[in-house]
Amino acid sequence: MTAFWTEPDFDDHEIVQVVRDRASGLTAIIAVHSTHLGPGAGGTRFWHYPDPKDGLRDALRLSRGMSYKNAMAGLPMGGGKAVILADEGRTKTPDMLTAFGDAVEGLGGRYVTAEDVGIGEADMVEVAGRTAHVSGLPVSGEGNAGGDPGPFTARGIYLGIKAAVKHRLKTDSMKDVHVAVQGTGSVGGGVARLLAKDGARLTLADIDKHGVEKLAQEIGAEVVAPDEVLGVQCDVLSPNALGAILNEETIAKLKAQIVAGGANNQLARARHGKLLFEQGALYAPDYVINAGGIISVATEYLARRDSREADVSDVHALIDQIPGRLETIWRASEADGIAPDIVADTMAQELIGRG
Numbered sequence: 544m545t546a547f548w549t550e551p552d553f554d555d556h557e558i559v560q561v562v563r564d565r566a567s568g569l570t571a572i573i574a575v576h577s578t579h580l581g582p583g584a585g586g587t588r589f590w591h592y593p594d595p596k597d598g599l600r601d602a603l604r605l606s607r608g609m610s611y612k613n614a615m616a617g618l619p620m621g622g623g624k625a626v627i628l629a630d631e632g633r634t635k636t637p638d639m640l641t642a643f644g645d646a647v648e649g650l651g652g653r654y655v656t657a658e659d660v661g662i663g664e665a666d667m668v669e670v671a672g673r674t675a676h677v678s679g680l681p682v683s684g685e686g687n688a689g690g691d692p693g694p695f696t697a698r699g700i701y702l703g704i705k706a707a708v709k710h711r712l713k714t715d716s717m718k719d720v721h722v723a724v725q726g727t728g729s730v731g732g733g734v735a736r737l738l739a740k741d742g743a744r745l746t747l748a749d750i751d752k753h754g755v756e757k758l759a760q761e762i763g764a765e766v767v768a769p770d771e772v773l774g775v776q777c778d779v780l781s782p783n784a785l786g787a788i789l790n791e792e793t794i795a796k797l798k799a800q801i802v803a804g805g806a807n808n809q810l811a812r813a814r815h816g817k818l819l820f821e822q823g824a825l826y827a828p829d830y831v832i833n834a835g836g837i838i839s840v841a842t843e844y845l846a847r848r849d850s851r852e853a854d855v856s857d858v859h860a861l862i863d864q865i866p867g868r869l870e871t872i873w874r875a876s877e878a879d880g881i882a883p884d885i886v887a888d889t890m891a892q893e894l895i896g897r898g
Contacts, residue, residue, distance in 0.1 A: 583623025644673030697733025699835030
């Protein structure tokens with residue numbers, strides 16, 4: 544693997560650690576971007592990367608994004624991320640998760656992990672057997688925060704989409720607003736269900752053909768192929784799958800007035816935010832709109848650290864602030880003629896002491 548500090552996505556990360564455990568077959572990368580505001584917090588992604596360099600790039604980009612996300616959400620947490628490099632068969636064992644937990648524990652609290660793509664609550668329970676620096680654990684009682692952060696992420700995105708529609712389309716109603724949702728898993732599916740209740744017209748796309756068709760029947764949506772969704776004529780494109788989907792080629796195909804979704808690092812490169820802005824699409828910076836999950840994770844972790852229960856109402860109160868943050872970014876963007884992602888990055892960098 545190439546020296547991480549020569550990678551274009553290296554941004555003065557505090558920790559970049561490759562973890563190998565031969566006995567379990569674990570290969571993982573843990574990246575901590577910043578602990579300026581607190582321990583680096585961010586989930587663990589379990590994914591097969593044909594080229595391990597792609598896993599390194601993900602860890603670097605995602606951990607930096609978590610620094611920005613946590614800062615913009617007003618959380619006393621820094622940014623970190625981990626990726627477990629899965630084999631083609633996506634083999635995952637308790638021994639691998641135990642070894643990963645040992646690696647997290649070895650960082651002495653500088654990194655706090657939780658669920659991400661390919662990792663669920665049961666996996667976090669395994670990791671928690673080896674370290675206390677973990678969150679997203681099953682809820683211990685009614686009204687307490689915890690568990691799968693996906694529904695909280697979905698709620699924040701839903702509120703962000705409504706804010707974008709109000710800002711750009713000048714309406715408080717989602718009725719008949721056409722939203723194309725890319726990725727209908729835990730987060731994207733949750734977003735689609737919430738929008739359907741508001742009467743939105745929905746077009747869905749996912750690589751899980753059976754799952755997306757089942758959801759479409761449930762909520763009365765249309766389905767298009769994954770390679771077609773970015774070109775759908777719609778009011779809102781909501782990317783909720785993997786990142787780096789917005790580049791010169793895909794932006795040229797866009798027919799949406801708004802791009803607002805939960806996928807991390809939607810812009811393939813920084814210049815693509817400017818390109819999207821120049822094309823006239825309103826962009827909701829991903830790490831601002833998708834902060835609901837980390838808000839839940841952080842609230843749970845901080846409460847447990849302080850030997851108290853985390854109240855789910857506190858989580859919702861913080862998520863309710865997402866639309867206002869987006870509106871502040873969009874107003875500054877329009878006033879200064881600067882792309883929203885640049886406005887958000889500047890704000891986040893100042894918050895983590897790198898402005």
